[in-house]
Amino acid sequence: MTATSNGNYVTVWNNEKVDSSFGVTSPIRLLDMDPASHKILGQITVPTSQVVTSFPSKSEVGLHITKDANGNHLVFVGYGGAGVGALDVSNSDAVPNQDPTNPVSHAFGASYAFPRTIVSMDATGTFVYTPTVNYGGNNGRSALLSSDGLYYTVGNANNGNAKVFGSANGTNPDVTETTGLEAVNPLNNPAWNTVTAISTVTNSAEVSQTFVLNTGDKAGKDANFRGITEFGGALYFTKGSGSNGDQTVYTASVAGVPALPSLAQAPTATISVVPGFPTDLAKATLADGTTGGNYTPFAVFFGNATTMYVSDEGSGNSTDVSTHAGLQKWTLSGGTWTMNYVMTAGLIGTVDTGLTGADGAWPNVTTVGLRNLTGVVNGDQVTLWATTSTLSTSGDNGADPNKVVTITDSLSATTLPAGESFSTVIGPTYGTVYRGVAFVN
Secondary structure, three states: OOOOOOOOOOOHHHHHHOOOOOOEEEOOEEEEEOOOOOOEEEEEEOOOOOEEEEEOOOOOOEOEEEEEOOEEEEEEEEEEOOOOOOEOHHHOEOOOOOOOOOHHHHHHOOOOEOOEEEEEEEOOOOEEEEEEOOOOOOOEEEEEEOOOOOEEEEEOOOOOOOOOOOHHHOOOOOOOOOOEEEEEOOOOEOOOOOHHHHHHOOOEEEOOOOOOOOOOOOOOHHHOEEEEEEEOOEEEEEEOOOOOOEEEEEEEEEOOEEOOOOOOOHHHOEEEEOOOOOOEEOOOEOOOOOEOOOOOEEEEEEEEOOEEEEEEOOOOOHHHHHHOOEEEEEEEEOOEEEEEEEEOOOOOOOEEOOOEEOOEEOOOEEEEEEEEEEEEEEOOEEEEEEEEEEEOOOOOHHHOOOOEEEEEEEOOOOOOOOOOOOEEEEOOOOOOOOOOOOOOO
16 A cells, blocks of 8 residues: 555545554643643643554544542553554554455564553553453454443454354454454453563454345444443443444343353343334435445433433435434433434534644544433533534544534423533544543542
8 A cells, every 4th residue: 555645634634544553642631720720720640651542543542430448440451562653553454364355464574563541540540451362353442340340342344355253263262252342351450561472372252243244245344333322231332333233222142131241151141122213224214315324323421311412423325414413312212222313403513613733733623423422410400512523525534523512401301491402521622632531620
């Protein structure tokens, strides 16, 4: 492959045209903000010698806060050992020699591999790391430390041509068994520098799932999960992108009951669509003759046991844009969830102009939906924060300078209250993308 653009921030993303795996690793910076004034109180850069993210991957670095006997823990997933400025890491293997059909391995060599590493930061700013063999050929999206002491992660896998499930597909570790929803036993190593050693680690297990292959499908893409949350002792997670599988909201069950599967239970636990949510096949033929899902959910936040908020990034077809994109509110009745309304005011269609920096002007950016999501409940009011998804004429919209936005909703409302509107917390910022968002009590 031959690059078509140099390292200019505005134009470098056009290299996607000749390299579908194109990306550049970059630092993960954590901002501490006052939720009332939006003032930045502090900033921490994750040690880049340990973990980085891949710019401009849209769905990475989902943030989750867990509080246990040792205090708060901020948890997310990145790439171990890649350093800053490495190319195509988000589509690399997770361990050396994992997938002989991966084009990144052909370009950079079979040893060009990076563990998908779970990071936990405590209240003192101390980092510990749990490298995994998961999500080879693609990216881990989000991780949380659950009430049972395990990490649960979601992500995508497989950048090669393996289309057979099981060991016969020639990948090691098997890219169909290291994707989707994973239960992971924390290793919590304070420093992890030996990338090749991760190939011997067996600290995770995939939650069982049923794959349905269509012509041209890549193994593992059905489980292209993105956002995840824990509520009421169960896991809820989404699929809203990729060309395979159903795009909707899912939960995991043990012996038919929504629960947190242990490592031992994971292989026999089941994944199912949350009752009431759409069953939207990504390869379905739509009314206009095109194919693709019309529902693109991203993250989930529970206001209470009967109220669920779901963000939708809105980059799907016209049905998605008109009926789902933005922030959806769902309520539970009789065991089935029903969507009450979608919050879009001050969000969908807003255009940010005049974004200029050292490498020139960035194209105008239009907000089309939301990705990662968090919130806090205070009586009948729930305040939510989310990162925006965008469209522009950039070579890769994932590099668009996006925003963090907020809105307050009446928890008990079943019809959209008048006057509710999104406002901006931070952004857009030239050369920066906002990915995860979490609220600390």
